[in-house]
Amino acid sequence: MDTLDARALAALCDKESTADARPPRRAVVLGASLAGLLAARVLHEHFDEVLLLDRHPLPMDLGPRQATPHTRHTHALLARGRQAIESLFPGIGDEWLAAGGRLGDVGSEALFYAGRRRFAQAHADASAICLGRGAIEGVLRWRLRALPRITLVTGVDAQGLLGAPGGDRVSGLRWRLLDDEGAHRTFGLRAALVVDATGRASKLPKWLVELGHEPPREELVQVDIRYATAYLVREPQHAPGLEAVIGAATPDHPRPSVLLSQEGGQWVVTLGGYGDDAPPLDRAGFIRRAQESSPPELAAVVREAEFLCEPFGYRFPHSQRRRYETLRRMPDGVLAIGDSICSFNPVFGQGMSVAACEALALQQALQGGDAGLARRYFRSAAKSIDIAWQTAVGADLAIPSVQGERPLPVRLINAYIARLFDAAQTDAAVAVAFERVSHLLDAPPALLRPAMMARVFSARWRKPALPLREAAA
Numbered sequence: 001m002d003t004l005d006a007r008a009l010a011a012l013c014d015k016e017s018t019a020d021a022r023p024p025r026r027a028v029v030l031g032a033s034l035a036g037l038l039a040a041r042v043l044h045e046h047f048d049e050v051l052l053l054d055r056h057p058l059p060m061d062l063g064p065r066q067a068t069p070h071t072r073h074t075h076a077l078l079a080r081g082r083q084a085i086e087s088l089f090p091g092i093g094d095e096w097l098a099a100g101g102r103l104g105d106v107g108s109e110a111l112f113y114a115g116r117r118r119f120a121q122a123h124a125d126a127s128a129i130c131l132g133r134g135a136i137e138g139v140l141r142w143r144l145r146a147l148p149r150i151t152l153v154t155g156v157d158a159q160g161l162l163g164a165p166g167g168d169r170v171s172g173l174r175w176r177l178l179d180d181e182g183a184h185r186t187f188g189l190r191a192a193l194v195v196d197a198t199g200r201a202s203k204l205p206k207w208l209v210e211l212g213h214e215p216p217r218e219e220l221v222q223v224d225i226r227y228a229t230a231y232l233v234r235e236p237q238h239a240p241g242l243e244a245v246i247g248a249a250t251p252d253h254p255r256p257s258v259l260l261s262q263e264g265g266q267w268v269v270t271l272g273g274y275g276d277d278a279p280p281l282d283r284a285g286f287i288r289r290a291q292e293s294s295p296p297e298l299a300a301v302v303r304e305a306e307f308l309c310e311p312f313g314y315r316f317p318h319s320q321r322r323r324y325e326t327l328r329r330m331p332d333g334v335l336a337i338g339d340s341i342c343s344f345n346p347v348f349g350q351g352m353s354v355a356a357c358e359a360l361a362l363q364q365a366l367q368g369g370d371a372g373l374a375r376r377y378f379r380s381a382a383k384s385i386d387i388a389w390q391t392a393v394g395a396d397l398a399i400p401s402v403q404g405e406r407p408l409p410v411r412l413i414n415a416y417i418a419r420l421f422d423a424a425q426t427d428a429a430v431a432v433a434f435e436r437v438s439h440l441l442d443a444p445p446a447l448l449r450p451a452m453m454a455r456v457f458s459a460r461w462r463k464p465a466l467p468l469r470e471a472a473a
Helices: 006-016 034-043 079-088 092-098 133-145 204-210 283-293 296-304 351-366 373-397 408-424 428-438 444-448 450-457 468-472
Strands: 002-004 026-030 049-054 102-105 110-114 127-130 150-154 156-162 172-177 186-190 193-196 217-233 244-248 257-262 266-274 312-323 334-336
Touching: 002 006, 006 150, 006 172, 006 186, 026 034, 026 172, 034 049, 034 079, 034 133, 034 193, 034 351, 049 156, 079 092, 079 127, 079 351, 092 102, 092 133, 102 257, 110 408, 110 428, 127 257, 156 186, 156 204, 204 334, 217 283, 217 296, 217 373, 244 296, 257 296, 266 283, 266 296, 283 296, 312 373, 334 373, 351 373, 373 408, 373 428, 373 444, 408 428, 408 444, 408 450, 428 444, 428 450, 444 450
Parallel strands: 002 150, 026 049, 026 193, 049 150, 110 244, 193 334
Antiparallel strands: 102 127, 156 172, 172 186, 217 266, 217 312, 244 257, 257 266
16 A cells, blocks of 8 residues: 555646546545445455545554544454454454454353343354454554555545536545645546545535435434443453453443453453433542442452553444435445444444445445446445344334334334343353344344244243353362
C-alpha cells in the first residue's frame, strides 16, 4: 500500500478531467476503518487501482484512529469474524497473537452469565481473538502495505457522487481538501466503483437522493445504553484459565458487563446500563457497581487489580440498519459496507465480525462482474447481517426500558430464550449452541431445532454445572 498526499490527488483529478484522459480501472473506498481496510483487500483482486480515502491521518503504530471515540472501549473479534478475516489474510491470526492478542475457546476459556445464571462450560472448538481494536486494525494496515495497487490518501472530505441524475451508474466521487486553503474547491475523481465505509454517519442515502434515487428504508431500535470502561493490570491470580467473562443483560438484570484479556498484560472491563442507569465514572463507584451487578469473577478482578486509568464513558443511542437490499432500483458503481449499512448495540461485539462477513460477500459478488453488482452484494450481505440483527434486536427488546414494538413472535422467542438460559446452566450442549449463535457461526434457528428444544424443556431436573476448572478439581 502506497501513500499519496491529498494535494497530489487533486492534481491527478485535474489531469484526468480532460476529455481524452483514460484513468485506470479504479475503485475508491471511503473510510480506513476495519470495514474499509477489508474492502480494499477484496477490491485489490479486481481493479487496477484502489484508492483508500480518509479524513484523518492514520497512526503508524497499533494505536486508535482519530475521530473514533469508541475504539478504546472493549473490543474482541468473534469466532466467525476471525475466520472470515483469516481467509482474506492467511496467517494474520499469528500476527495478532504476536501483537499481544489472546486466543480463547468461546466455550471453555470464557465464562458466560445471563443475568445471575452461569452457563455450563464445554469446549466449543471455536476460538475468538481478544485484542484491542487499534491493534486489530493496525495489523491489517501492515498487511495491506504489502499489497500493490492500493494507495492511501488522507485529508479528503467526500462531498457526493458523480453521475447523471437518475442514471443507472455512478461514475466517481466529488471531494474537497480538508484544509482551509483548498476547502472552497471541489474535485471530481473518476472511479468504476465507490465503496462507502464511513460508518453510522454515512451520507450515502443523501447522495442517492441527490442523484434522483430513493434512499434505503431505515430501521432503528432505541437502545439508549451507557457504559463505562477501565483498563487494569492482569496478574496470574486474576480469573485463571479464562480469557473472558461476559455478563449479558436480562429483563430482571439489565446491567451488562464484560471482562476481556488484552495485549500488554491488561484486562479491559466494561460495565453497562440502559437509560438513566449509567455506570459511575469514578474508581470507587466503578468498583461498587461491579460488586453489585457483575459476575463474581469479573467483580473480583475489578476489586483486586490495579487500575491503569480512570473509567471513561460512552453512550449509544440506537441500533440502525439501512435496507439497501430492498431497493427496487440501485445504481451500479456504488456500495456500502460495515456500519454504513448496519450498526449494532456494541455490547454484543458484532460490528467487526459482520463487516468481515460483508467483505466475503463482496468478494463473491465481484466474481459476477460489474453488471448487477450492487443487487448481488447487498442481498448476500443481508444474510450475514440478518443473523446478527435478529440476535441483537431480540435481546434488546427483552429489556423493558428499550423502546420498540414487541409482536407476538418476538415475545414467544424471548420467552423461549429465557428457558434456554435456564437450561444452559446445567446442559453444556445448550450453552455451546447458544455461544455458536452469539459468535455468528450458526443462525438463530439452530436454537429452535427439535432436539435442542427437547433439551431446553427437559433441563429443569438437572443440577447446575460447575465451571470447567472447578469440575476438574
